[in-house]
Amino acid sequence: MRRVPLLLGAALLVALTGCSQTPPRAAVDERPTIYCVGTEDPSGGCVPPPAPADGVAGDADDADDADDASDEDEAPAEERPAPKGPAVQRTFAWADVDDWTPCLAFVRGLSPRAALQQLVDEPQTPLEAPAAVRRYVDQEPLDPEDGDRGGAYAGRLGGWTWTYEDDGYACSDPDRAVRMAAHGTFVSVYWDVELDNAFVLARDGKLLREIDVLDRADGTGPELPQERGLDWEDGLSAALAVQHRITGTPAHQPDWYERHATVAVGWLG
Numbered sequence: 001m002r003r004v005p006l007l008l009g010a011a012l013l014v015a016l017t018g019c020s021q022t023p024p025r026a027a028v029d030e031r032p033t034i035y036c037v038g039t040e041d042p043s044g045g046c047v048p049p050p051a052p053a054d055g056v057a058g059d060a061d062d063a064d065d066a067d068d069a070s071d072e073d074e075a076p077a078e079e080r081p082a083p084k085g086p087a088v089q090r091t092f093a094w095a096d097v098d099d100w101t102p103c104l105a106f107v108r109g110l111s112p113r114a115a116l117q118q119l120v121d122e123p124q125t126p127l128e129a130p131a132a133v134r135r136y137v138d139q140e141p142l143d144p145e146d147g148d149r150g151g152a153y154a155g156r157l158g159g160w161t162w163t164y165e166d167d168g169y170a171c172s173d174p175d176r177a178v179r180m181a182a183h184g185t186f187v188s189v190y191w192d193v194e195l196d197n198a199f200v201l202a203r204d205g206k207l208l209r210e211i212d213v214l215d216r217a218d219g220t221g222p223e224l225p226q227e228r229g230l231d232w233e234d235g236l237s238a239a240l241a242v243q244h245r246i247t248g249t250p251a252h253q254p255d256w257y258e259r260h261a262t263v264a265v266g267w268l269g
Contacts, residue, residue, distance in 0.1 A: 109184020112154035
């Protein structure tokens, strides 16, 4: 006679337990979305972003705004001004607020080694691996009268040879640009902490455009179609956007160039 209550109790326990079980959760793909930048090939694993509102294809900065805002090391909103200009310029907005003194050039018609040979007049090291040049730059400080050590780096990107000088300015020389563009195209952007700057474009041995990006009225040559529609109050990001429009190469921040260089040379300035 005692088995009936026990069986009823067991059945009730099973029923209650079954009701409290949580249905299995669907698997969620937590891998971050990596958007292609500029002319980056989607076959490399990136995802083509949706076209921005202003119609400039290939810019992923709008899609990344939410992620960037959540970074712990971002400056407070009141200290970091809102990016200006169209999407292609906002891709380079970091250049207007970061402490960056670049001389970045893209050239067609020269290999990375040949470009550095023409860029640096008095090299202090052989053309060698970038790591060796970084060791040269990081050596004990020189006597102030002897100048400062620096490095020039070069590599290939999107069918172009690029050169990058950290705190150098050789790429801003229009005569040098004309020589390096004797059989191709040369386009460079230079900027320093004193606001000295230049944008230079040469092609087939002729200087097409040279401007101070903060005062384009005194520039050499007619305005380029690629200059239009940009906010030139932020001159560095605007100049980098023009360079990007001319070359079609993906947008990268400064450390990318040193990490992806194939050859480098040390200089003394």
